[in-house]
Amino acid sequence: MKIVVCVKQIQNPEIPPVQFRIDEEAKVLIPVSGLSPILSPYDEQAVEAALRIRDKAGKDSDIEITIVTIASKGARAVIKAALALGADNAVLLSEPTFDGSGGYVTARNLAETIRAIGDVDLILTGRQAADWDAGVVGLGIAEILDIPAITFACDVQTTDGVVTVQRVLQDGIETVEADLPALVTISNELGKVRYASMRETMRAAKKPIKEWMPEDIGLDEAQVGSSAMRYKLERLYIPVNDTECEFIVGNTPAEIAATLAQHLREAKLI
Amino acid sequence: MTDNNNGVLVVVEMVESQPIDLGLEMLALARRLTDSMGGTVTAVAFGTGLETTGEILTAYGADQVLINDNAIFANFHAEAWLPDLSKIVAEVAPAIVLIGHSLSGTDLAPRLAFRLDVDVATGCESIDIINGRPHMTRSCFGGLAREVVTFTKTPAVATIRSKTQQALTPMMERAGEVKHVTSILDVNSIRSRVVNREREKAVGVKLESAKIVIGGGLGLGGPEGFNTLNEIAELVDGAVGASRAACDLDWCPRSYQIGLTGRTVAPELYLAVGISGASHHMAGCGNSKTIVSINSDPDAAIFKSSRFGIVGNSQEIMPALVEEIRKLKA
Numbered sequence: 001m002k003i004v005v006c007v008k009q010i011q012n013p014e015i016p017p018v019q020f021r022i023d024e025e026a027k028v029l030i031p032v033s034g035l036s037p038i039l040s041p042y043d044e045q046a047v048e049a050a051l052r053i054r055d056k057a058g059k060d061s062d063i064e065i066t067i068v069t070i071a072s073k074g075a076r077a078v079i080k081a082a083l084a085l086g087a088d089n090a091v092l093l094s095e096p097t098f099d100g101s102g103g104y105v106t107a108r109n110l111a112e113t114i115r116a117i118g119d120v121d122l123i124l125t126g127r128q129a130a131d132w133d134a135g136v137v138g139l140g141i142a143e144i145l146d147i148p149a150i151t152f153a154c155d156v157q158t159t160d161g162v163v164t165v166q167r168v169l170q171d172g173i174e175t176v177e178a179d180l181p182a183l184v185t186i187s188n189e190l191g192k193v194r195y196a197s198m199r200e201t202m203r204a205a206k207k208p209i210k211e212w213m214p215e216d217i218g219l220d221e222a223q224v225g226s227s228a229m230r231y232k233l234e235r236l237y238i239p240v241n242d243t244e245c246e247f248i249v250g251n252t253p254a255e256i257a258a259t260l261a262q263h264l265r266e267a268k269l270i
Numbered sequence: 271m272t273d274n275n276n277g278v279l280v281v282v283e284m285v286e287s288q289p290i291d292l293g294l295e296m297l298a299l300a301r302r303l304t305d306s307m308g309g310t311v312t313a314v315a316f317g318t319g320l321e322t323t324g325e326i327l328t329a330y331g332a333d334q335v336l337i338n339d340n341a342i343f344a345n346f347h348a349e350a351w352l353p354d355l356s357k358i359v360a361e362v363a364p365a366i367v368l369i370g371h372s373l374s375g376t377d378l379a380p381r382l383a384f385r386l387d388v389d390v391a392t393g394c395e396s397i398d399i400i401n402g403r404p405h406m407t408r409s410c411f412g413g414l415a416r417e418v419v420t421f422t423k424t425p426a427v428a429t430i431r432s433k434t435q436q437a438l439t440p441m442m443e444r445a446g447e448v449k450h451v452t453s454i455l456d457v458n459s460i461r462s463r464v465v466n467r468e469r470e471k472a473v474g475v476k477l478e479s480a481k482i483v484i485g486g487g488l489g490l491g492g493p494e495g496f497n498t499l500n501e502i503a504e505l506v507d508g509a510v511g512a513s514r515a516a517c518d519l520d521w522c523p524r525s526y527q528i529g530l531t532g533r534t535v536a537p538e539l540y541l542a543v544g545i546s547g548a549s550h551h552m553a554g555c556g557n558s559k560t561i562v563s564i565n566s567d568p569d570a571a572i573f574k575s576s577r578f579g580i581v582g583n584s585q586e587i588m589p590a591l592v593e594e595i596r597k598l599k600a
């Protein structure tokens with residue numbers, strides 16, 4: 001069984017807000033200097049989901065896990081990170097005009113990459129990339145490939161050509177299954193991911209990484225980057241927050257609580 | 271290629287045969303958008319037992335309501351919705367399609383967009399018509415930034431975050447047209463099968479509609495910390511929410527999660543207890559009228575968004591606050 005996990009490299013989404021900068025003129029993120037890009041957290045969990053499927057199938061299973069990413073430049077570090085977790089091999093679509101081309105183009109280009117890999121049974125993506133927070137690409141790939149998609153998974157299992165997914169609802173969990181090939185998007189409820197072991201990290205250095213250019217998979221200029229985009233970024237900015245906080249002080253918790261309760265009463269909030 | 275230009279189509283999510291608040295909020299946005307760019311507001315509702323839905327959605331601003339009342343739509347299933355919805359969008363030819371940024375809406379909207387071969391903006395906070403074209407404003411980078419996007423092809427599909435719009439006051443005498451749709455769904459085309467569904471019992475007031483929300487985070491020190499939050503919620507008729515970190519540790523049900531990938535609330539009062547105020551959390555409560563926070567760290571980010579702050583130990587402050595509120599309520 002062939003599993004493809006789509007991963008994106010991003011800037012760590014949990015940096016202190018004071019470090020977060022954008023160039024409003026160019027409408028781009030200014031990367032924090034000295035900070036290496038990471039695997040988007042939900043994508044890391046998607047890798048984990050694939051590894052759990054393989055663990056369950058046992059050592060002698062025929063499960064092959066392929067990492068797929070599209071980047072303008074320098075995605076090797078995150079590919080290595082995914083391989084060090086235990087994936088078998090990787091495909092990097094190097095597309096110089098890729099940055100900022102948006103979910104529509106990304107989904108189309110990823111779908112073509114997956115077609116070129118061939119005979120993929122299960123595709124895993126994150127529920128959303130933790131940079132633009134869109135949540136579009138996974139469902140887009142499934143629509144383009146015309147396969148079923150199950151979103152917001154917290155558990156993924158496969159048996160006899162069927163994928164069974166526990167998916168998160170607003171007020172509960174539902175179990176959904178579909179025949180393979182299928183696509184599943186992974187949510188944070190999947191839980192903790194494993195650490196890369198020393199052994200896998202050493203092995204990762206020798207795992208095959210294929211680097212493709214768009215023309216290698218039959219994508220022409222009109223299908224990549226800005227020429228294929230269906231959206232335009234008009235503005236990118238950091239919203240200002242000018243709330244003045246009034247600190248409530250007192251000698252005892254009771255005194256502080258009384259003052260707060262009084263304030264809330266005066267403001268007709270309670 | 272002809273551009274769609276017939277106003278705004280709103281997909282109104284129904285729960286137990288009633289429109290969710292977010293659906294009504296989007297109707298208000300749709301009205302504002304058609305006021306500035308022309309065209310009509312079409313509301314679409316899928317579900318069962320929708321006898322009164324036409325009237326309600328008309329009262330809240332729809333010019334035309336399309337009802338797809340069918341037992342198969344009793345529970346949301348994107349694959350079941352898509353054939354009919356794509357057909358309706360093709361017939362109505364709206365310039366904009368609005369879908370709620372709920373778990374269902376975020377599951378549905380990108381699929382619809384790709385079927386229509388257009389782009390989609392998810393989690394929008396506002397839409398403005400500039401030079402006749404919709405400009406979608408959405409949060410990105412975990413809530414730290416905002417982007418404004420436009421699309422080169424219509425319809426513009428957008429999901430709208432809860433509580434970013436204010437529903438209109440319903441006018442029962444508003445005139446509108448209500449039509450029933452005949453489903454074209456071929457059930458054999460549905461490839462994913464729901465085999466089980468477990469729902470948590472709803473606790474207290476619904477988070478989104480509560481006037482007071484009390485959010486708990488890791489600073490509560492453990493699951494017991496939620497007891498005092500529940501007590502206050504009961505006293506003031508509020509609801510309890512939580513940070514993702516608290517949900518991840520199972521200190522409270524998953525459904526409590528407020529934030530980027532949780533629920534969006536905008537109550538009159540948000541009381542944040544032991545929450546650091548990460549942008550990902552604020553993405554779900556930043557629009558609250560008044561934020562009051564209790565945190566032991568004077569430099570916690572949450573104070574930057576708070577009207578009132580208390581630097582202190584929640585385990586000491588909260589029981590005292592329960593007492594004080596009890597006194598005031600007596």
Ligand SMILES: Cc1cc2nc3c(=O)[nH]c(=O)nc-3n(C[C@H](O)[C@H](O)[C@H](O)COP(=O)(O)OP(=O)(O)OC[C@H]3O[C@@H](n4cnc5c(N)ncnc54)[C@H](O)[C@@H]3O)c2cc1C
Pocket residue numbers: 013014041130412486487488489490491512513514515516527528529530531532543544545546547548549550551554564565566567570582583584585
């Ligand atoms: C892609 C992505 C999506 C995310 N989505 C969400 C989301 O939807 N919702 C969400 O909430 N988070 C989300 N997060 C996580 C978010 O970034 C924060 O990690 C999380 O909100 C922190 O939760 P917390 O404030 O409870 O915990 P912490 O950040 O650990 O903060 C605990 C706070 O409690 C205070 N404290 C400690 N002891 C006490 C005490 N005795 N009394 C009072 N205060 C005390 C501390 O000073 C601290 O400020 C997301 C993260 C990522 C990367």
Ligand SMILES: Nc1ncnc2c1ncn2[C@@H]1O[C@H](COP(=O)(O)O)[C@@H](O)[C@H]1O
Pocket residue numbers: 006007008009040042043046068069070071103106110124125126127128129130132133134135136137138
């Ligand atoms: N450039 C990319 N390369 C590989 N996978 C991607 C890329 N962009 C997005 N994805 C996948 O699609 C998911 C959703 O992304 P998005 O729609 O951008 O929020 C991510 O979690 C990834 O799994």
